[in-house]
Amino acid sequence: MGFPFILSIIVFAPLLGLLLLTLVAKTKEKTIKTVAILSTLPSLFLSIYLIISSKMGVELVSYSGKLSWMQFGNPEVFGKLYSIDYELGVDGFSLTLLLLTALLSTLAAFASFQIKAGWKGYYMLFLLLEVGMLGVFAAENLVLFFIFFEVTLVATFFLIGKWGLYEKERTAFSLLIYNGIGSAILLVVIMVLFAKTGTANIEALMSILSADDGTVFSPKVKTGLLLALFIAFGIKLPIWPFHSWMVKVHSEAPAAIVMLHAGVLLKIGAYGLIHFGLGFFPNQFQSLTLWLGILGVINLLYGAFLALSQKELRKILAYSSISHMGIVLIGLAALNEAGIQGAMFQVVSHGLIAALFFYLIGIFYERYQSSSMDDLNGLAKTMPIASGFLLVAGLASLGLPGMSGFVAEFLAFLGLFQEWPVLAVIACLGIILTAVYILRAVLGITFGQQEKAKRVRDMTPLEIWPAIILLLCIVGIGVYPDIISSTLKSIIIGLGG
Amino acid sequence: MDLDTLLSFSWHAMVPEFIILGTATLLSLLDLFLPRSFHRKWLGWLGVGSIIAALIFLLTLIGDTPFAILYDTFRLDSFAIAFKLVLLVAAGFVLLLAISYEPKEKLTEFRGEFFYLFLVALLGAMIMSSSADLITLFVGLELMTLSSYILVGIRKKHLPSNESAMKYVINGGIATAITLFGMSYLYGIAGTTNILEMAGRLQELTNTQHLFLLALAFLMILVGLSFKIAAAPFHMWTPDVYEGAPIPVTAFLSIISKAAGFILIIRMFITVFYHIPDVSNNSSLLMALQNFLAVLAAVTMIWGNLVALRQTKIKRMLAYSSIAHAGYLLVAVTAFSAFMVETIWFYLTAYLFMTIAVFSLLQLMNIEELKQLSGLSKRAPLLAVALALTMLGLAGIPGTSGFIGKLNIFLGALSTEPTHYLLAVILIATTVISYIYYFKLIVYAFFREANHTFQMSGKKLNGVIISICVMMTILLGVFPQLAYDFLHQNFLSFYDFLQ
Numbered sequence: 003m004g005f006p007f008i009l010s011i012i013v014f015a016p017l018l019g020l021l022l023l024t025l026v027a028k029t030k031e032k033t034i035k036t037v038a039i040l041s042t043l044p045s046l047f048l049s050i051y052l053i054i055s056s057k058m059g060v061e062l063v064s065y066s067g068k069l070s071w072m073q074f075g076n077p078e079v080f081g082k083l084y085s086i087d088y089e090l091g092v093d094g095f096s097l098t099l100l101l102l103t104a105l106l107s108t109l110a111a112f113a114s115f116q117i118k119a120g121w122k123g124y125y126m127l128f129l130l131l132e133v134g135m136l137g138v139f140a141a142e143n144l145v146l147f148f149i150f151f152e153v154t155l156v157a158t159f160f161l162i163g164k165w166g167l168y169e170k171e172r173t174a175f176s177l178l179i180y181n182g183i184g185s186a187i188l189l190v191v192i193m194v195l196f197a198k199t200g201t202a203n204i205e206a207l208m209s210i211l212s213a214d215d216g217t218v219f220s221p222k223v224k225t226g227l228l229l230a231l232f233i234a235f236g237i238k239l240p241i242w243p244f245h246s247w248m249v250k251v252h253s254e255a256p257a258a259i260v261m262l263h264a265g266v267l268l269k270i271g272a273y274g275l276i277h278f279g280l281g282f283f284p285n286q287f288q289s290l291t292l293w294l295g296i297l298g299v300i301n302l303l304y305g306a307f308l309a310l311s312q313k314e315l316r317k318i319l320a321y322s323s324i325s326h327m328g329i330v331l332i333g334l335a336a337l338n339e340a341g342i343q344g345a346m347f348q349v350v351s352h353g354l355i356a357a358l359f360f361y362l363i364g365i366f367y368e369r370y371q372s373s374s375m376d377d378l379n380g381l382a383k384t385m386p387i388a389s390g391f392l393l394v395a396g397l398a399s400l401g402l403p404g405m406s407g408f409v410a411e412f413l414a415f416l417g418l419f420q421e422w423p424v425l426a427v428i429a430c431l432g433i434i435l436t437a438v439y440i441l442r443a444v445l446g447i448t449f450g451q452q453e454k455a456k457r458v459r460d461m462t463p464l465e466i467w468p469a470i471i472l473l474l475c476i477v478g479i480g481v482y483p484d485i486i487s488s489t490l491k492s493i494i495i496g497l498g499g
Numbered sequence: 500m501d502l503d504t505l506l507s508f509s510w511h512a513m514v515p516e517f518i519i520l521g522t523a524t525l526l527s528l529l530d531l532f533l534p535r536s537f538h539r540k541w542l543g544w545l546g547v548g549s550i551i552a553a554l555i556f557l558l559t560l561i562g563d564t565p566f567a568i569l570y571d572t573f574r575l576d577s578f579a580i581a582f583k584l585v586l587l588v589a590a591g592f593v594l595l596l597a598i599s600y601e602p603k604e605k606l607t608e609f610r611g612e613f614f615y616l617f618l619v620a621l622l623g624a625m626i627m628s629s630s631a632d633l634i635t636l637f638v639g640l641e642l643m644t645l646s647s648y649i650l651v652g653i654r655k656k657h658l659p660s661n662e663s664a665m666k667y668v669i670n671g672g673i674a675t676a677i678t679l680f681g682m683s684y685l686y687g688i689a690g691t692t693n694i695l696e697m698a699g700r701l702q703e704l705t706n707t708q709h710l711f712l713l714a715l716a717f718l719m720i721l722v723g724l725s726f727k728i729a730a731a732p733f734h735m736w737t738p739d740v741y742e743g744a745p746i747p748v749t750a751f752l753s754i755i756s757k758a759a760g761f762i763l764i765i766r767m768f769i770t771v772f773y774h775i776p777d778v779s780n781n782s783s784l785l786m787a788l789q790n791f792l793a794v795l796a797a798v799t800m801i802w803g804n805l806v807a808l809r810q811t812k813i814k815r816m817l818a819y820s821s822i823a824h825a826g827y828l829l830v831a832v833t834a835f836s837a838f839m840v841e842t843i844w845f846y847l848t849a850y851l852f853m854t855i856a857v858f859s860l861l862q863l864m865n866i867e868e869l870k871q872l873s874g875l876s877k878r879a880p881l882l883a884v885a886l887a888l889t890m891l892g893l894a895g896i897p898g899t900s901g902f903i904g905k906l907n908i909f910l911g912a913l914s915t916e917p918t919h920y921l922l923a924v925i926l927i928a929t930t931v932i933s934y935i936y937y938f939k940l941i942v943y944a945f946f947r948e949a950n951h952t953f954q955m956s957g958k959k960l961n962g963v964i965i966s967i968c969v970m971m972t973i974l975l976g977v978f979p980q981l982a983y984d985f986l987h988q989n990f991l992s993f994y995d996f997l998q
Binding site: 071 | 841891896897902909930934945986
């Protein structure tokens with residue numbers, strides 16, 4: 003294995019853009035925006051290239067590679083123990099998420115045109131955030147994973163604290179503390195694994211832990227570590243009751259950042275649960291599935307009920323995110339092929355749908371300076387195209403057949419019915435509630451009575467194409483799920499689903 | 500001792516010390532005889548030059564087999580060289596800070612003293628890191644402490660400075676007395692002041708009564724040195740002294756003085772206490788007393804970080820932050836992992852650059868209150884970025900050397916048997932708490948609008964110091980192997996402690 007060139011370029015291309023931006027004067031708005039968008043493109047194209055070449059039959063392993071990075075303790079005395087390498091690599095699932103990240107980053111960079119001041123700082127942090135997100139999915143090493151994870155946290159802290167809405171500072175701190183606690187717990191798990199096994203490489207850990215019969219870790223310790231992972235990633239996902247920070251972020255952060263936050267950052271929680279929770283401790287995971295299922299149903303129903311009573315579109319979508327992440331959990335609780343695949347599908351599908359929603363919210367906010375249902379009433383008259391997109395996004399979100407949301411929910415429920423039928427019946431209630439709150443919000447906004455007649459522009463042609471791209475992806479996955487399921491399949495077999 | 504014996508010692512081992520000593524003497528004479536009109540900052544530059552010379556000479560000593568001169572009182576082993584490097588680099592930066600130090604109340608009268616006292620204090624710390632005898636250890640300690648008393652109170656007409664000097668003298672005096680009392684037990688039982696010989700004799704102890712006394716000696720020395728490294732609950736002097744002292748002196752106290760404390764602790768622990776067998780459970784006395792260290796570390800981390808949350812003055816906040824960092828370092832000492840010395844060396848190096856950067860920033864911006872940071876990002880964006888990077892480093896965010904240092908300590912605590920899970924968890928939990936106050940500075944600098952006008956001192960030198968330190972913080976965070984390779988290649992694992 004040599005140096006992972008392609009993956010390194012994918013991950014660090016935005017960093018190059020960041021460095022370029024330091025040279026641009028901060029008043030040159032156009033140059034800054036151009037450089038920023040251009041520097042998100044290499045990652046996008048290269049990850050598309052990786053996907054295509056993996057479809058052509060190239061082994062994904064051939065892209066991974068490593069470079070020795072850091073060594074604690076003198077190697078002449080301790081051997082190669084406690085060395086941390088710079089290791090990048092992808093499998094089907096992480097490659098899909100890598101592509102999702104790159105795509106959403108480009109679109110969000112475009113959506114960030116609405117930022118009114120401080121473009122230079124904004125885009126520099128934005129690109130840093132992208133590096134972090136891409137790195138999280140490309141890291142083959144737990145310590146590296148953690149480092150990128152923290153980079154995303156710091157970047158979002160600044161982006162929200164500086165460019166957020168009314169309660170930006172509090173939101174930034176709430177994000178920092180909740181996620182700080184989450185990543186602290188994560189770091190404890192990572193370091194315990196590293197200290198006791200001597201390696202932080204994900205694959206090596208998987209093989210050590212699956213072959214372990216209690217000599218490295220006793221089953222109790224393993225359960226403890228898994229629970230810690232649940233909490234760490236549960237805060238990120240978020241699992242009820244750790245969700246309050248995420249609702250704040252959804253309602254206070256700039257729309258373009260929420261696109262990435264809901265679209266990618268929350269997905270890191272799911273990715274971690276599947277990749278590490280299930281990958282490292284399959285047996286312990288098995289014994290906790292019932293609890294996971296119950297939590298999933300709580301998430302699903304709690305999010306749906308609260309979404310039903312909100313007046314602010316951002317909050318409705320925040321609770322809807324909680325509800326949809328419940329589907330990831332119930333898919334994992336099923337722990338069979340359909341369930342896991344459903345969970346993975348939901349991760350990708352919700353990423354796209356949430357991004358589309360918040361792309362639209364960004365556009366509404368620019369015109370109405372609000373995203374409350376009352377202010378947006380009667381949108382169909384003023385902005386017919388935008389309200390059309392909103393309707394389609396809503397339909398995708400409630401799981402209309404032919405859209406990606408349907409595939410994900412169908413698979414997750416299929417899995418759950420096989421394993422925990424009673425839970426599945428209760429969870430079905432969530433589907434109905436989803437339809438109710440989505441239609442209430444979308445129809446209320448599009449067809450409601452317009453009190454304040456405010457003349458606004460509809461979406462310009464330039465604003466339409468990101469929405470079209472997202473929509474194409476959503477419909478594409480819905481109509482022909484095999485596009486991504488074939489990429490996901492290899493990993494599911496590996497996880498023993 | 501006749502001349503022949505005197506000449507038979509290989510004096511080159513002490514050349515770095517001689518350079519510092521010679522320059523300190525020269526500076527004091529120059530200060531006395533040069534006319535008033537001669538600007539004393541040139542004396543400071545002379546001091547910096549001597550430190551660089553000492554540093555270069557020290558580098559040539561790397562790789563020698565360890566040897567001792569002056570009847571085994573002065574040892575030059577890899578431990579001594581490695582830590583002297585840290586001390587010299589830190590002292591160089593502190594002197595640079597001192598050169599660009601321009602207080603409101605004008606420090607012209609004692610400017611000369613200011614410089615050579617730093618050198619004398621540095622000399623004390625260097626002797627501590629090299630000494631293998633209780634007498635020289637203590638002389639080194641006192642040399643450093645006495646000079647820093649004067650340094651703290653050097654602004655004679657400045658009331659807070661006087662107050663903090665007084666507090667420091669009293670606290671320091673008590674600490675020294677306790678340390679010395681503890682050492683006297685060691686001498687009483689072993690009958691020698693040489694710590695290598697002492698280790699040999701104490702290993703053969705079988706009387707449990709003696710063991711009890713040795714434990715007492717251990718605790719007393721630990722308590723005495725806890726004052727020096729500012730570990731809770733012996734930290735009470737820290738915030739007041741940090742606040743009252745001139746900024747270069749505060750930097751000196753929080754880096755060199757702290758490092759010297761740890762140097763003394765490690766040397767005593769590894770050579771003496773680690774080798775005293777604990778009769779009751781077949782391990783060493785140090786291991787039997789580990790819990791005391793663990794409690795000290797835990798209390799220090801928790802107290803330092805919690806109280807730092809409530810501070811409104813930057814220097815006081817940094818004082819508590821420095822207490823917290825002492826706690827993190829104590830975790831490494833408690834864990835006593837196989838790569839402990841390396842861990843502490845790296846952490847001190849990382850901490851050195853971050854701390855110097857912060858104090859240099861403070862000196863440049865001329866501010867005291869946290870609130871005064873508001874609007875910094877508009878007024879001076881580069882300074883704001885430097886401040887943010889330094890704070891991220893102190894908070895231990897990945898990408899900075901602070902993260903690598905903490906990772907290393909954390910790994911040490913988890914990789915030893917018995918595993919210090921609780922201590923590791925406290926380390927992480929308090930780190931999360933520390934995010935709040937470190938990020939508060941960033942919030943003021945970036946998110947708040949200015950409510951006053953900045954009066955920057957505008958010294959170029961400060962800017963240079965800040966940029967070097969910030970670059971080192973990032974460099975060691977991204978390529979930590981640079982430092983580790985240097986350690987591994989030149990010092991192996993500090994195995995020559997007892998040779």
